[in-house]
Amino acid sequence: MAPRPTRIPAAGTPTKTVTSPLIVAALIVTGLYLGRDVLIPIAIAILLSFVLGPLVNFLRRLHFGRFLSVAVSVLMTLSVVGALGALIGVQLADIAHDVPRYRTTIEHKLEGLQDSPAGRMADYVASIGRTMHRDDSKPKPETEAKPDAPPPDRAILVEVKDRAPDALTLAGTLLSPILHPLATIGIVFVVLLFLLMQREDLRDRMIRLAGSSDLHRTTVAMDDAAKRLSRYFLVQLALNASFGLVVGIGLYLIGVPSPVLWGIFSALMRFVPYIGAFVSALFPLALAAAVDPGWSMVVETLILFVILEPLVGHFIEPMLYGHSTGMSPFAVLVSALFWTWLWGPVGLLLSTPLTVCLVVLGRHVDKLEFLDVLFGDRPALTPVENFYQRILAGDPDEVQEHAELFLKTAPLVTYYDEVVIKGLELAARDAARGVLTPEQKTDIRQSLSGLVEDLADHEDAAGDGEDSSSAAPTASRDGLVLCVAGRSFVDGAACAILAQLLGNRGIGARLVPFSDVARARIDGFDPGAARIVCIVSTAISGEPTHLRRLAERMKRKLPQAHMVVGLWQADENGLDEAAQRRAIPADMHVTSLRGAVEAIVVAADPNAPAPRDVDRPAPHPVGTAIPA
Known part of the structure; x- marks a missing residue:
């Protein structure tokens, strides 16, 4: 086989390489x-x-x-x-x-x-070391000088005196350390x-560099960033100054010499992350040990810092400006090392403020967003992206952990709507682009099945404004609802989720894969005693036409059934909601799992509360249910 020819980029074509950044x-x-x-x-x-x-x-x-x-x-x-x-x-x-x-x-x-037991033990160990390294050989006596040998040379002592410096040299020597x-x-x-x-002029130039296409958005972002930084630095400066003042007063009462110096030093060192508090206490402790013949002053100084630093760091700081600086702990450590290596001790003091400036700019300027991703404490991925990335990587355990964390503050239907369904939309979009392999699709389906099974025993809480008593199942109605999956590979998982939520309401649902209701097999399909049909699909380009035909087949098969269509738009270029309602014949159109559950509850029980997030085609009023 002939080798594949190498492509040479045309002249003037920019090439992106890793080495350029x-x-x-x-x-x-x-x-x-x-x-x-x-x-x-x-x-x-x-x-x-x-x-x-x-x-x-x-x-x-x-x-x-x-x-x-x-x-x-x-x-x-x-x-x-x-x-x-x-x-x-x-x-x-x-x-x-x-x-x-x-x-x-x-x-x-x-x-x-040295007189203490520890000191005597140290002297004993040192004496053993000296014994082991002692040289037992005696120096050889010097040979007697021969009579005819010349006398040894005698050393001449020479004293060199420096010239007394003039006034200009003396002034330069004294002033050079402070110049x-x-x-x-x-x-x-x-x-x-x-x-x-020139603050306003510099702000305008920053706006021009950040992007002048949207002046309103850029101006608001820059002003907000400046206000946030000013507020943060003022609060931090006031807090550190107060910390230094309290340290100085405490050291004065304890009797440590130069309390003003150590108060100023403690205030400055609080700008240094992690090690600042330790270093600020080190020198006063050493001085207290050198001043006091006993150890009471050292103990009192240690108690002062041990009580004061946690009180300020863990209680007062969170009340004043939040729990953190907006930086991840790893970014704080790396920035401290980087700026110290680059600019020395001054860089260590400036490391956190400089990095905070970079993080704030990254959050407000689109072109600098990578700074917020690198140094910020916000998650790099949204919950939806994290969910999809984990199921794509075949890590259901971490998906389960994130789900349990989310469900501590939200009901199950909210987690499914805001995280899982949107993650399925990402999967459907990737499948439409052809980037998912058959093995990856199989792994995704297996991960979703395991997640739904793990959450089957979760007690679903009522939604906002929903009576918890009405959410509890009263009597199981098996086979009342047919959950029909679209042809996307994730629609079956969406149907399983809907069936689980309906089961929590006491409504039995039967899962129907797309293959059972395809055109070639619809005649042999047995719907049983179903009175409600819910078609679930994550729509992509061309999907409304396919769903319209599927809805028409199900309507011919079950002419008396109540038809509900749940359509989640995974393609930005797809039809809007009004076009979807016109294209797909149904009694109700829903755009969320919560809306689908409420629509089915109303269809199954006309006395139930009116559904929310539900659309009906004209001429019926939007949000009104039609009983089966």
């Missing part, structure tokens, strides 16, 4: 790393702009003017940062001054530990000033 991602990461000295101040300024945005708007409502409002807000922020920096410097100087005293306390504690932080702070506030002044 990887190259773009590598370039972005490289740019973030190389430009960190400029990008870090810009990122901090963007986050501060969300925090100061509500304050600027408040001042503008007081008729301060744009420039004055921005200037007052920035100056207030700069003053707070300067005051915090001064406090941190003073507290660090106090700690450095008391280091010799702390060293003496630590030495006394170590001596006390870089000062430059970063200066860039932050300059960028922050321009961001607040």
Whole structure:
């Protein structure tokens, strides 16, 4: 057999490869790393702009003017940062001054530990190690010098003295450690000033980048995203500041030195996910151990953090802004590792706020939806998609678990209508496109049969506005209803579901596969004592014509029977509901399992409540049942 010729894309035809997104991602990461000295101040300024945005708007409502409002807000922020920096410097100087005293306390504690049983055990183990590694060989004596040997060379001691630095060099040495932080702070506030002044212009440019085809939707989305981020950062900043204040007061009452420093440090570390609380408690505990000759201060400090952090993290935070940041736990961990590797400790502090910004943008901007999928805490698949994916993968156990979880808050008919039937529509659409193999169809039917059997013992709750007493079965009427399946491979499962729901109402239903009522076999079909016929189909292109012929055959076979047609449209290009009612002759048309059950209940018992979600062809009023 000759080899198949290789296709060469025409000139100018774009080719999609896996390497293109990887190259773009590598370039972005490289740019973030190389430009960190400029990008870090810009990122901090963007986050501060969300925090100061509500304050600027408040001042503008007081008729301060744009420039004055921005200037007052920035100056207030700069003053707070300067005051915090001064406090941190003073507290660090106090700690450095008391280091010799702390060293003496630590030495006394170590001596006390050595006198304890644990210390003696450690010395015993260390002595064994020294004995095992001791060298028993004695050094050889030096040979006596020969009379004619030259005298040994004597070393000459040379002392090198540095030249005293001039005033300019001394100033550079003293100021170099603080020049870089000062430059970063200066860039932050300059960028922050321009961001607040040009906020509307930057918003318009973001709208243009996000998509200007639907200005109303894009504008609402961007404004909502900005409000959500501002609210989240303000609440988080206030909560962390309050946490730091309580920590500082608690450490002051306990007697730990420099409580203001550790309060500020604890407030900053709460921005770090997972390990922030542990790190914020580590240094005060170490300082308490160095200050107190005993261990009471260490125990009191530990109790303070053990009580305060769970109280804030598990009770106060959920009440203020929900149970999470909108990010999945895995995304929080990965973002912390990524930004720490990229930007160091500053990246660790900014990791959660930056990723929250990305998640919010992904939820409001269509072109950035992949960010919400990657980092958000919402399920990647809808319940319908998850159901279909699991039955397609042949995993009925997980389908059963999702069903039990759903049924804790909803009745059985709602689960069938909102999840299972819509999943069957996806299966019917894939079958119409020819992407399902016969083996996959068989597996899907088996999974659906197992699910229906597992849910047979589930106690079905009454729907909204439905009397539970009327939902209970009173007397079984076997064979009253014929559930006739359409020709789709999932219509039999839909009929089995409908029969189960009717059985919960005390109405016996008989399942009729499509092959039994086909044109060639309809004459030999025995309907028994059925008085109601319900045709169930997940419609695809061309299905209404087929259903019309099926309904006509059943009407000729059972002229006195009440005809109900349940049609679920799986093709967006199919007929609308009015066209379906005109095309398919029936006493009632329903578009949900709940509507089918209620229509059959009314047809079986005229005294039952009027059905909902049921359509009748003209001239009868919509929603009115015709008794059999």
